Amino acid sequence: MTSRRSQLQEDTYFRVLRMLQENPDMTQREIAEKLGISTSGLNYCLKALIDKGWVKVQNFSQSKNKFGYIYVLTPQGIAEKAMLAGRFLKRKMTEYEQLQAEIEALKVEIGSMDTDGQKVQNA
Numbered sequence: 001m002t003s004r005r006s007q008l009q010e011d012t013y014f015r016v017l018r019m020l021q022e023n024p025d026m027t028q029r030e031i032a033e034k035l036g037i038s039t040s041g042l043n044y045c046l047k048a049l050i051d052k053g054w055v056k057v058q059n060f061s062q063s064k065n066k067f068g069y070i071y072v073l074t075p076q077g078i079a080e081k082a083m084l085a086g087r088f089l090k091r092k093m094t095e096y097e098q099l100q101a102e103i104e105a106l107k108v109e110i111g112s113m114d115t116d117g118q119k120v121q122n123a
Helices: 004-022 028-035 039-051 075-111
Strands: 055-059 069-073
Touching: 004 028, 004 039, 004 069, 004 075, 028 039, 039 055, 069 075
Parallel strands: none
Antiparallel strands: 055 069
């Protein structure tokens, strides 16, 4: 069983890999803003992805990034992204099903209350 922290890390890796595959010349700031994380947190994540061999950095003079870098997924990175996508989807489907069950339970609970929010007594 994976910890919540490792699942969040895996989700972040997946989201970063997906963004980089779609747009390799995004800046770290742009990616961080889209993910809602700090630029330093993203930098840490990118270094981990590079260390794992999933992403490589290339100089690219036509890049909109002022430093002229693009981030390219390696063949291993593409394969890992596919595996992460499957696990990500499975977790999200489980979350979705749990939310549906909670919503249904709340509907039943609310349906058994009067307009003042008091539980209705069955006669």
